[in-house]
Amino acid sequence: MAQNKELLFKSLSDAVFEMEEEKTVTLSNTIIEENIDAYEAIEKGLSDGMNRAGQLYEEEEYFIPELLTCADAMYAGLDILKQHLKVNNAGIKNKIVIGVVEGDTHDIGKNLVKVMLETSGFEVIDLGRDIPPRDFVEKAKEVNAKIIALSTLMTTTMEGMKEVLAILKKENLRDQIKVMVGGGPISQGFAEKIGADGYAVNASEAAKLAIKLVIGGIDHER
């Protein structure tokens, strides 16, 4: 069973990576039928396949048409698997405002992070893509969010992340609202440089980071 499971995850990852939507759907259904953990399947299958596709894009083997077609396969699998996610309550009652910063319309990564955050018990307010810095702050204020999660794929939009932090600081909200960042060009170093509270390399790490931020945030003074 254990080996079968790992094999299935690998096949799922391959199906996404190889742009095979129907195969992704079939495998996702098999995973549900065999009572395999959906969260793990998303992490080690769908998300992994998408990461490999992203890697090939970096290496200029894949281009945007390939990436979007991989994403279609990934979403088709996600539609099936996410209904079977067991929601834990680590992040319960905490709200997160998430979105892709202004100037960028790539939201594949953001959508994955959103699913993982919801699975971890957060209430996620998804602003979508190409979002001005000010909108993140306004929405976070409005819904009393604990975290703002910012995503981008493009180096040209990284400034927008800095801007969100600047607005929070200016409005004296920096202590109340944590900021986490992620996406292709973002690194731990960049996160530290702009003074964000955390960086995550992928969707499941982002969920873990969010939990750490809300739990650690109680007695954490900055």
Next chain:
Amino acid sequence: MKDKMTSLERMTAYNKGESIDRLPCNPNIANGAARVIGCKISEFKGNGKLIAKAQVEAYRMFGHDGVRIFTDLYVQAEAMGAKVYYPLDDTANLETPAINDVSEIEKLQPANPYKDGHLPAHLEAAKILIDQIGLEVPCSGGIVGPFTNAFFLIGIERMTKLILKNPEAVHKLCELSLETCKRYAEAFIKIGLTPTISEPMSSTTIVSPKQFKEFSFPYLKRLIDFILSKGKTVTLHICGKTEKIWEDMVASGANCLSIDNVASLYNCKNKVGDKVRIMGNVDPSSVMYDGTIQDVRQATIECVKQAYDSPKGYIICSGCSLPINTPFANIQAMMDTAREIGYPIKIDALPIQFTMD
């Protein structure tokens, strides 16, 4: 500093290999011209007189080599039925494509530039431009290439997926798109402008060199053949990464390649500089918009060092259209740097600031 030649004199002499006062320089001001006359970007919508006024005034202020009628990427798609969103004071954006499904392709018609969308206003602007400064400076009409325009007809994401899933539909869209491009180009040419082509979606940041060759190149070449047959030259700008398609860009028949700052001007010169003129590629964002005057000077000198000896000629330019709020002082600094460098260029006399890539 004052120029000794008019821009047209300079370009004509440079084309003949005769002596000039300085290298041609085009900061690529675009919608930022609105700042020169103090209007909002959205006021350009359908207002040929104002578009022309802004471009003429900007030219009077900076004296750049090449004035272009171009507001955004969507005018041709809009004339074919796409809906465009016009923010009050920012460049327009695609709101909804002309069609939402492959089955609707048959409904699409090539645009009539004298009637559809805001094309007539752009042609009016072109006419004013020629009347007012046509004898001083090369005037061009900005055209969005057939492949890129096709994205706006059916939607960017949908088109991107069709490239793998339905190549035939992509070709149909490009064919329709090409017809609009040709008509629009012809209208510009009749007024006396030279068409320049922007083809951002052809970049290898978006599609593979193979996909470019299959879906964009054939239509681009036919458009350029058409323009050349009317006795005009063509400048081709593709944003983003292009190194792997430079040979194809040359094969498309373009006379001048304008390259993005993510590509290497130095490599471009070495690879294709003996076949086409090249222009570029000061970073429009981090240098021109965000940098200091000194940054602009350094970056301009660096570009000149990389490409001044390109066999078919070199034009100092930004890597892409300037952001709207680029400081005037930085635009002026680029022009003044070109003037200070002068011509012929004594490369050893240029300040050493960077090493070449």
